[in-house]
Amino acid sequence: MPESKPRKRAARPTEAATTQQYKPNPIWYKPVMFGLMIIGLLWIITFYITSGQLPVPAWASWNIVAGFGIAIVGFLMTTRWRS
Template identity: 75%
Template sequence: MPESKPRRKTASTAQPASPQAYKPNPVWFKPVMFGLMIIGLFWIITFYISEGRFPVQAWQSWNIVAGFGIAIVGFLMTTRWRS
């Protein structure tokens, strides 16, 4: 019986070209990521509980946009999270 040829490594199974491809995140990354998500949540909760007086009264309903913006930055950081 003939012996089969070994398979070639494809681009998806080959090792990365640079050692930086699997470098883990810095220590501060996770606390900042989760902190931004929590701060955004508390910003929105504070706005609703205080009936628009806090965090920034002059912004009125734009406080909701600010809270969601802060939280979204935290959620976008999750796409770069490596362990």
């Protein structure tokens, strides 16, 4: 009985070709990211402690949305953070 020929394997790309080279974030990225999260939290806390008198009285309950919006921008920055 004739022997079958071995199959040729496809050439594998080298490991360096498969991994992307990421540059680390600039030095200001981490303080801004954490700063936005803290400012958003402090905005909401200030609104509740002052019974809606601060930070912007004209916005009324929209101050909560503003605080969460600021904090969410900081949290979204964490998805792009590289060290």
